[in-house]
Amino acid sequence: MVVTKASDWAGDIGKEIRNSFGELMVGLPQPEPLLSVSQVAPNGFGTMMQVGRNIMVIGVADEEEYFVRNNVYAQPQTIVYVYAKDKAGVVKMFKKHQEEIIKTFIESDVNMLQNLFSKNKLDDSQFKTLQNLGISLTINNKFNTVDDTGDFLWLRQHLSSGIAKTGSNNILVYSVPLEDETQVLDSIVAVRNRIGKKYIPGSDPETMHMITEKAYTPFTFDAVIDGKKAYETRGKWEVKNDFMAGPFLNYTVVDKKNNRLIVFEGFTYAPSVNKRAFLFELEAIAKSMKIQ
Incomplete structure (x- = not known):
């Protein structure tokens, strides 16, 4: 105002x-x-x-x-x-x-x-992946587990407002080795595409999986998460060979102490409604990250 x-x-x-x-x-x-x-x-x-x-x-x-x-x-x-x-x-x-x-x-x-x-926080000690990675997050309790392998966590919140009642807000958390710090920025899209192919299938897992939308170049900014250097990437995701798509928000955190990159990604599927507020909730959760 x-x-x-x-x-x-x-x-x-x-x-x-x-x-x-x-x-x-x-x-x-x-x-x-x-x-x-x-x-x-x-x-x-x-x-x-x-x-x-x-x-x-x-x-x-x-x-x-x-x-x-x-x-x-x-x-x-x-x-x-x-x-x-x-x-x-x-x-x-x-x-x-x-x-x-x-x-x-x-x-x-x-x-x-x-x-x-x-005030309505999920007990994140229940997630094997967060325990193995030594991470805590303030996540509201409307999220449910889709996958928790110990190396990869996928949580989903069903959206119930307006046309978006068929939609969802999603959180992914995983880590990859830190090989060359000068190459981190250029590797963000390739890493998320690799993870999408491995863990996020479409309706036909043989031919469909999440990828970064090719027609839209993501934007990356410098960020800080838990006092550590990070990169904030915003762009659009789509499912290869399908019609599902939406925005994503990716934080890639340089954890030098443990020689790894911690990745938090939030993505939204909410056809025909504005998505700023949904993505902002994911941003708030990402910025609550604490790394041991």
């Missing part, structure tokens, strides 16, 4: 915010913005509005300032304040901090989901 004057929202300040927050999330089959945004005027920012979880207060003030406050009116809550002495200065100040602001709001939502999941 953006707290700013209607005239500022209609002008350059609002345009800059909408362009930044409205940037499309990569790896989704349908266009969905990174953040959904709404505006309220300062005189309309009363008690009902103040319980919002993520709020940005922005506008002209006597001093140029940027700061963040938590749990001001409600809990959990993150409020970002952006001020400058004139409208051009406000735009400049926002542009200077826009990446940090987006990161702040996303981290806020990740923490909120992790806290929510911890």
Whole structure:
């Protein structure tokens, strides 16, 4: 929620915010913005509005300032304040901090989901694969086991909203040896294709299995999981020789101490509905990872 004057929202300040927050999330089959945004005027920012979880207060003030406050009116809550002495200065100040602001709001939502999941958490000591790999995760208890070999874990949550009631959210966890750290980035797609062929069959296991969609190049970003260097890859999966497809989110964590790569992958199958929220839940679970 953006707290700013209607005239500022209609002008350059609002345009800059909408362009930044409205940037499309990569790896989704349908266009969905990174953040959904709404505006309220300062005189309309009363008690009902103040319980919002993520709020940005922005506008002209006597001093140029940027700061963040938590749990001001409600809990959990993150409020970002952006001020400058004139409208051009406000735009400049926002542009200077826009990446940090987006990161702040996303981290806020990740923490909120992790806290929510911890209240209804699966006992991850029941999974042979997590025990063997020395990993713990905060996974909500709506996930059921599809496969747990000791080397490979596949969990599935059936989605019950709207058209997606035939769909599912899925978690995969496994490890591969760390052979050459300089080659990790280039090997991510090949590794997930190999795992898909071995463990994730289609309706005809002889000819169908999960692969990375060839028509869409995945995007990879630097990340940190449990204090360790990692790569975040977003793209689309499909089942070879079949019509099933959807987005995936892959975290490949460099575990030098144990000379291996830990891979957490989340993928969603939810035909005809928006998928950002489903993938975000998988992101929150991935970022809860603790490695022994």
